[in-house]
Amino acid sequence: MGVHAVTAAKTAATKPDAAEAGLLLRVLSALLREDVTGLRTRSTPVQLPDGRWLRLDLGDGDALLLPVSDDGFQCADAARLPLLRRESDGAELTTLAEVVTALRALADPADRGGFDDFAEECRQTLDTVRLHTEVRQEVTEALTARYGATPADWTGLAGGLAHDTLAAHLDHPVYPTARGRSGLGRDQLRAYAPEFHPRFALRWIAVPQDAVTLPGGPSSLPDCWPTPAILGLPELHRTHFALPVHPLTIGAPLREALRESGLTDRTVLADRPSLEAVPTLSMRTVALAADPGLHLKVPLATASLGLRNRRTIKPGTxxxxxxxxxxxxxxxxxxxxxxxxxxHADEATYAHAGHELLAVLCRRYPxxxxxxxxxxxxxxxxxxxxxxxxxxxxxxxxxxxxxxxxxxxxxxxxxxxxxxxxxxxxxxxxxxxxxxxxxxxxxxxxxxxxxxxxxxxxxxxxxxxxxxxxxxxxxxxxxxxxxxxxxxxxxxxxxxxxxxxxxxxxxxxxxxxxxxxxxxxxxxxxxxxxxxxxxxxxxxxxxxxxxxxxxxxxxxxxxxxxxxxxxxxxxxxxxxxxxxxxxxxxxxxxxxxxxxxxxx
Incomplete structure (x- = not known):
């Protein structure tokens, strides 16, 4: 069997599913738009029988070929097919791992770690996309049962949360792996991500009042705000402030934040949760189930839209x-x-303890x-x-x-x-x-x-x-x-x-x-x-x-x-x-x- 036949057989055996093909198409278009490894500015167009391709010269008589078509939205071209083709042997790279690995080899050695990170980002996003497909019918049936069959009739701020859920199943117009969230597995997503429309109770940590910045004072807080006593910590009622913590932040991220803030021995994590919440499209912001007009933005120890785009809350913001x-x-x-x-939503009420994982924004809607x-x-x-x-x-x-x-x-x-x-x-x-x-x-x-x-x-x-x-x-x-x-x-x-x-x-x-x-x-x-x-x-x-x-x-x-x-x-x-x-x-x-x- 010739080289090309072997390659074709291998490609057929490892052909990606529709989810991976769709994600790879978006990834290739984004990398082309951003000119990663010179895909846009170092390539030359070539016309092949099936259409136009961009040829990126690798030297030594080899090249990578990317099939493209006219686009015009932020880039003249977009990927036409979910693949890169190696010119020397005709091998087609059709998986996310293969494509990122091939481009990684062209990057400056100082940048290759970033390509490894992006490969993991793609892997995690692909798993999330597949999960979305698996649960789509379950989610839409639940939304219909709760809000009705017609989205135009999903009214009020509670209805807006249902629209957030639909939006979470849609890809970002620019960022290809937007559905992924670093470090979170399927169970965590199903329990806390907006695309599943879950409900969960917030956790709370009692922080010394002298360590908390609360510009409007206690009177600026919503009436439903729990005190340490309500959380089962009556001995801290006069000395501490209750700060909400997202359940996903409990554990190592919270322990590290307290250590960095010097608050480890001065805070108490309440065993008793309080206030049932529904995640909004941003995930770190949650609406109170009993009052959808009140949202709490709480830090998350994850990232989306890029590994460095952490979902924490810097106090300065x-x-x-x-x-x-x-x-x-x-x-x-x-x-x-x-x-x-x-x-405008009112965002004048907030509190923080000087750390990006110890903060909250109270957002009140009109x-x-x-x-x-x-x-x-x-x-x-x-x-x-x-x-x-x-x-x-x-x-x-x-x-x-x-x-x-x-x-x-x-x-x-x-x-x-x-x-x-x-x-x-x-x-x-x-x-x-x-x-x-x-x-x-x-x-x-x-x-x-x-x-x-x-x-x-x-x-x-x-x-x-x-x-x-x-x-x-x-x-x-x-x-x-x-x-x-x-x-x-x-x-x-x-x-x-x-x-x-x-x-x-x-x-x-x-x-x-x-x-x-x-x-x-x-x-x-x-x-x-x-x-x-x-x-x-x-x-x-x-x-x-x-x-x-x-x-x-x-x-x-x-x-x-x-x-x-x-x-x-x-x-x-x-x-x-x-x-x-x-x-x-x-x-x-x-x-x-x-x-x-x-x-x-």
Whole structure:
């Protein structure tokens, strides 16, 4: 048997299943987009009988071939088939392990550990994807039994948790292994991850009051907050504060946090749990089952969206989130049209003991949403129990079945809000998970659409523009813990605006809805551009004005920044990638907004 025949027989015997093929396709597209080992910039296109391939020269007469097709969303090309082909012998690498191993061999020796980490990340994610497939029917039947058959009728903040569950089964628009969470096995995921819609009781640790920072004092806490006495520790009632701990953090992670904080001998872990909770899409944030309008964000000793993207809570992010909340309230007070259309969760109440695993954020949602559909944007393209898209159900109820009309209304309000903030010198890290659509129709009247925002930390603020627009009300750098927050560089704001608001909250839906056949891609991209252009015009486009900055860097730019999330999050160390912030580390890609016609 010849070499090629042996290779073909081996490949047939080890052919990956649909889950691995799908994940590998996303991984290859992400690595191409981020130009890992030169896949994008060092390759040359070759035309083969089945289509276009990119050829990466390995030297010594060998090369790796990647089959690609036109894409346009953050990269000109995407992987067409889930494989790499070795040119010398025709061998096809069709498993995640084979592909990552082949690319690892091309990496700098200093970076190969990151490829090993990514291989494990892929393995864990693949197991999670398979688990999702196994339990999908069980989960959807449970959701239907609890909330009803039609997702558009899943109302209030409790219904929003059901939408979180659907969203958790959908792949991230950019990060290929987003469904994975490092270090967690199947049993842990089923017990605590949002895709399974479980309920569980929070654990609590009694921490000396003098070690706790609680800016609003005990009176700022919800009435349901347990005291040490309620937790079975009456002797600590006057001296200690009860801090919630996620059950997954109990054990070695908590012991290490206490040791590092010098609190090992001064704290007591209560045996008695308290407050039943339901995980939200972020997993570390849980809603109280008895009061879904109250969420507690508690640290988790795991990572998602990259090994370095740990799900802990640095105390400084709590300070910064509260400061941004005050800033947004200040802007809305000046821009009254948003008072009834942009809602915010209250994130001013928090506590911490000086460690990223000893912290909590109390998030209170606005009242009066019981009859509204509260749907995270991340759930719009997810699959409802009947197999249709969630956005289609919402369009049926609120927009006469016109899905494009719904996304049009969403983009109109979203771009008006985000460009207005940009005019003040504010760019938010408000991605799909952090923005919910609030839809209702009072008394059978016209549909009302509002935005509901949460998680305000991680912005970029333009120092001079804030001062010019808000005067004495402008926040000072000293109000924030993260020194990276303030800048005098417009590009830092436009990069964040583009990668979050444009790519994740607009472009992803244009490409996604086109892929699902809801409208032609060019029609949807024209809608995105037109609504953004209208919002930009309101800022003024004379030289130096904020609108001119957005037009130059977004609408008419020859290319757009793209998050290099795998590179900064797992493959390379911060020293090797140069990323000051792993969530704001960029490469570049095509400007799909230019497809709608010549720059105007």
């Amino acid at each position: 709590l300070v910064d989130g509260a400061a941004v909340q005050r800033l947004l309230e200040c802007v809305i007070a000046r821009e009254e049209r948003f008072a009834d259309t942009v809602l 009242a009066g949403l019981e009859s509204s559909a509260v749907v995270p944007m991340a759930a719009l393209l997810s699959e409802a129990p009947d197999g249709r898209l969630v956005i289609d159900h919402l369009a049926d109820r609120f927009y006469g079945g016109d899905t494009v009309a719904l996304i049009d209304a969403c983009l109109t309000l979203l771009f008006d809000w985000q460009t207005t903030l940009f005019g003040y010198g504010v760019a938010l890290e408000s991605h799909q998970q952090n923005i919910s659509l609030v839809l209702d129709s009072e008394g059978g009247g016209p549909t009302r659409l509002r935005l509901l925002l949460k998680d305000n930390d991680g912005p970029r603020l333009h120092t001079a523009r804030l001062r010019e627009s808000l005067g004495a009300d402008a926040p000072a750098p000293s109000d924030f813990a993260d020194p990276r927050t303030f800048t005098d560089d417009d590009r830092q704001l436009t990069d964040l605006f583009t990668t979050i608001t444009v790519h994740l909250c607009a472009g992803a839906y244009a490409f996604g809805l086109a892929r699902h056949g809801r409208a032609p891609l060019d029609t949807l991209l024209r809608l995105v551009r037109d609504r953004l252009a209208e919002a930009v015009e309101r800022l003024g486009t004379a030289p130096g004005e904020p609108g001119a900055v957005l037009r130059a860097h977004v609408l008419d730019a020859p290319s757009l920044p793209v998050k290099a999330m795998v590179t900064a999050g797992t493959l390379l160390s911060k020293e090797r990638s140069g990323a000051a912030d792993i969530n704001k580390h960029y490469t570049d890609g095509p400007n799909y907004l230019l497809r709608t016609g010549a720059a105007r």
